[in-house]
Amino acid sequence: MADASPRTDISTDADTDDKNQQFDRSLSHAGMVSDSSDRSKDKTDQKSLRRLAQNREAARKSRLRKKAYVQQLESSRLKLTQLEQELQRARQQGVFISSSGDQAHSMSGNGAMQFDAEYARWLEEQNRQINELRAAVNSHASDTELRMIIDGILAHYDEIFRLKGIAAKADVFHLLSGMWKTPAERCFLWLGGFRSSEVLKLLVNQLEPLTEQQVVGITNLQQSSQQAEDALSQGMDALQQSLAETLSTGSQNSSGSSGNVANYMGQMAMAMGKLGTLEGFIRQADNLRQQTLQQMHRILTTRQSARALLAIHDYFSRLRALSSLWLARPRD
Known part of the structure; x- marks a missing residue:
């Protein structure tokens, strides 16, 4: 017992040193x-x-x-x-300013310029009617009240078709060129106006939900409008080709003999006669547009017709606004 005691003390001190070293290493590692x-x-x-x-x-x-x-x-x-x-x-x-800004002409005695002024007044009245219709729709007016406003708007469309018929007699090229429209509208111009089939395409998605009968009616109306437009376009192409052939016949003869003068005058007379058919194309295109609006109104309910007229007006208003922004854009 006496011999074992010193050894035990030495072993305990060694263990303590080992533990201290391990603790130091742990602290070092943790650090x-x-x-x-x-x-x-x-x-x-x-x-x-x-x-x-x-x-x-x-x-x-x-x-x-x-x-x-x-x-x-x-x-x-x-x-x-x-x-x-x-x-x-x-x-x-009473002055018309040309697009170049360097000419000013009196409107008196000029059918094209008179039409431009009348169209501007027509557009102002249409804006007033559309605002009235929009207010009635937003206030949930009765169908009777909406129907009266819609009938007035359709009658107003009839008025612009009447004015265009008069203008076509005075200057058919003015209507065809679309100079009475804004630049963006002229991009989509067809025979002096809009394509009925394209307008119907724009309306289909905005008038949902439609009944099955209404969908069939709108589809048939769109197809018939497209066929009529194609026929008129083909007629215009044929007229242009015939007119070009008439003007090119005998163009190689440059002598000033009386016979050649007579031929020239004859060619001009034939060309003038063919140009006279342009007025008929404008009238047929406007009749198609007028009938499309009326047929659309018959197919749709009163409230759907109101929404359709608002959508048509908003579309063309955006085109006019786009033209104004484009003309006023910075160019530096």
Whole structure:
């Protein structure tokens, strides 16, 4: 017992030293892990800070671009307002300003310019009627009240077709060229107006839900309108080809003999006779447009007809607005 006691004390001290060394190593390892974690955390924080800085810079640039765009729109709007005011003053003075801006002509005695003025007044009245219809639809007016407004709008369409018939007798080329329309509207012009089949395509998705009978009616109306349009287009193509052939016949004879003069006058007379059929094409195209509107009204309910007329008006209003913005766009 006496011999064992010293050995036991030595063993206990050795174990304690080992434990202390292990504890120190653990602390050292933990410190290293903590340092590594701190460095990783610092890197993550730096990435986050850079990302936030980049986001702030992108947001700042986006705000600047948006501000510049808004200023550009405001400038375009002011230019558009000035153009409208100048046009209004010109109409009040009875003067037509050409697109080049370097000519001014009196409207008296000119059928094309008289039609332009009448069309401008017609458009103003249509805007008033459409605003009345829109207010009635939004206020859930009765079908009787809506029907009265719709009948007035359809009668107003009849008036523009009547005015175009008179203008075609005075200057059919003015109607065909579409110079009484805005530039964007002229892109879609067909024989002095809109294509009935295309308008019906625009309406189908905006008038849902439609009954099966209504879908069949609209589809048949669209197909018949398309067939009539194709026939008129083919007639116009044939007229242009025939007119070109008439004008080119005998063009090689350049002598000034009386016989050649007679042939020339004969060619001009034939060409004038063929040009006279253009008025008929305009009249048939307008009849098709008029009948399409009337048939559409018969197929649809009163409220659907109201929505259809609003959609047609909004479409052409957007085309006119697009033209105004395009003409007033910055060109620097």
